[in-house]
Amino acid sequence: MTGTGIDHEVIIVGAGFSGIGAAIKLQEAGFDDFLIVDEADGVGGTWHWNTYPGIAVDIPSFSYQFSFEQRASWSRTYAPGRELKAYAESCVDKYQLRPRIRFDTTITEAEFDEDGCRWRLHTATGDELTARFVISATGVLTRPKLPEIPGVDDFAGVTMHTSRWDHQQDLRGKRVAIIGTGASAVQVIPETAPEVEQLVVFQRTPIWCLPRLDLPLPKPVQWALRVPGARSLTRLISQTYVEITFPIAAHYHTKLPTAALGERAGLAHLRNQVHDPVIREKLTPRYALGCKRPSFSNDYLVTFNRDNVVLETDPIAQITSTGVRTASGTEYPVDVLILATGFKVMESGNMPTYDLRGIGGLDLEKWWDENRLQAYEGVSVPGFPNFFSIIGPYGYNGSSYFALIENQTRHILRCLRHARAGNATIVEVTREANDRFFQEMLARRGGQVFWQDSCAVSNSYYFDKHGDVPLRPSTTVEAAWRSGHFDLSDYRFATSA
Structure with missing residues (x-):
């Protein structure tokens, strides 16, 4: 963006499926001035880093993919990790995203420059990148969690x-x-x-x-999935199964x-x-089943x-x-x-994976420590204008991450389109809207499985330090509808002086 003092209109932090999905939809909507940055040397996020023996998706492959880029060539109903990695690569190539990705770039901190109405992102190598808007797509299965066991560093093997x-x-x-x-x-x-x-x-x-019904999908089945409507029907059946086994079971217990x-x-x-x-x-x-994510x-x-x-x-x-x-x-x-001790999920230093300071130097991690994890529709936090999360508190309901990615990206694009139409350079959720949404989420949680007495012994990573479970207590259909129909007046759109 020559002459504005801004390197890119949008910077996406993370080249996993969240970042890939956001980038594809940005392009489709005419937002061409964006950059994806990732600390890895390749795309795929979780599926780039995790390569252990036996790694595979834990929900049917028909659900674990973009609705607009459904693949017919999965080898099994639960695809192995290498196929998810290949799927990420194919999406990047098909939508010509590779030239827009900067690998080996670790964002260490981001601060909102109020005078310039832009975000300044600092990297581990000392570089600075600037953007009008930032989309955080760093995921939750990002930072390995090491056990706090005496002597773990002393092991000689x-x-x-x-x-x-x-x-x-x-x-x-x-x-x-x-x-x-x-x-x-x-x-x-x-x-x-x-x-x-x-x-x-x-x-x-x-x-x-x-x-789990983990079956091979031989070539005849893959060919059949290319018949018009076959993939959509298979996906609908798969999505229904996923919805029943976690979101409905957990949130309507x-x-x-x-x-x-x-x-x-x-x-x-x-x-x-x-x-x-x-x-x-x-x-x-x-x-109780659902206190922590079950395995299949x-x-x-x-x-x-x-x-x-x-x-x-x-x-x-x-x-x-x-x-x-x-x-x-x-x-x-x-x-x-x-x-096999998992990741820092609902913990400090993971959402996002870098220090984030908004208006007046407001620190997001400190604000969450004082006010509990919360974000309007799982996307925006007051005091942090022009910053959007794909996987924020109360965004994910336990269904496929791809459903979440598409829902949150739809929400973000509604904001960006409205800002562009009105020449707004500031997009910030109001405190009132955020508070209203947070209270709604808390009011709904009484029906969730997480508040059953037995969950106290589950050692579930769903529970954060405040004792909350910042998962969205809703069906995937409701989350999708809200992403396209939330009231835009819940945001403040303004033009900097």
Whole structure:
């Protein structure tokens, strides 16, 4: 934007699917002056960084894709990670986004320049980028979370987090310990167990694991999906399944019995897969289905029937230079320590992944600490004009992330189009609109599963430091409708002097 002192009209932070989806829709709407920045050396976000054995999408592939770019060539109903990475690459190439992406660029802080009515973004290398508007698309599965266990840094063997898998390491014949039984562990454990000498799984909280209809999609099926209307129908069926299994089950727990049906299915799956009643008891969740995101796997539970797999539920007291010691004194010698401890999700330093200061130097992290996590429709926060989030508090309802991306991008584009039509250079949600939305979200949460007594023992990352669960308590259909019909007067549109 020559002559304005602004490098780009819009800067998108993040080249995962959130950033890709936002960029595609910006182009379609005629917003051509944008730049995508990402700290990685390739696109895909989660699917660029996470390459551990067994990685795959945890909802049907037909739902885990853009509605406007539906693929017929998935190899399975639950696509492996490499196909999601390839899908990201194909979207970037088809929509000619690659020249607009700046890789190996870590944003460390962003501050709103009130005089210039622009955002100044600072990088780890000392560069500065400026933009009228910023779209934060950094996702939530971004910053690996390391366990706070004494001695974790003292281990002399190989240590790796599942999100930063070292493919140079050969696990064959090794003594391996894996800490955690969340979503990534459910996928990596069945892949690892057959090749190691011993696999010790340290479980803090058992996870609900349900069977999944994971079927190969051979060429004839892929050809059939190219028939007009076939992909749309398949997607509708898939979306309905996803909606029932989490958003409806979680947010309408007190009104609909879907969670109870899911629990019965999960317990039956556990009985059918695990032979030893003692191990089966250890793997039985003591909290309601939905307190934390469940997993779907046909291979995870049966792995605990193997002679070389140990399920340890005694808390870890210390990690030594040669292994792991439990609270009761049992010590396991270990060659490789795998941390399947997830990500910083509802924690400081992750939403966004950089320091953010708005009007008058207002610090977003500090403001959230003082006022609880909140954002109007999951997109905007008062005091931070011209800044929009794809995955903000109360934006995501637990459905497909692609539904979220398209909904939030629709919301953002309504704001940008209105600003352009009125030559506005300032777009800021009003405090009144934000407060109204936040109170609505809080008023709805009584029907959610998260507030059942049993959730207190689930150790769910859904709960933030304030005890809130900043997930949108609504159906995906409602979220989509609101993204296209919110009252534009909930924002202040102004022109800088």
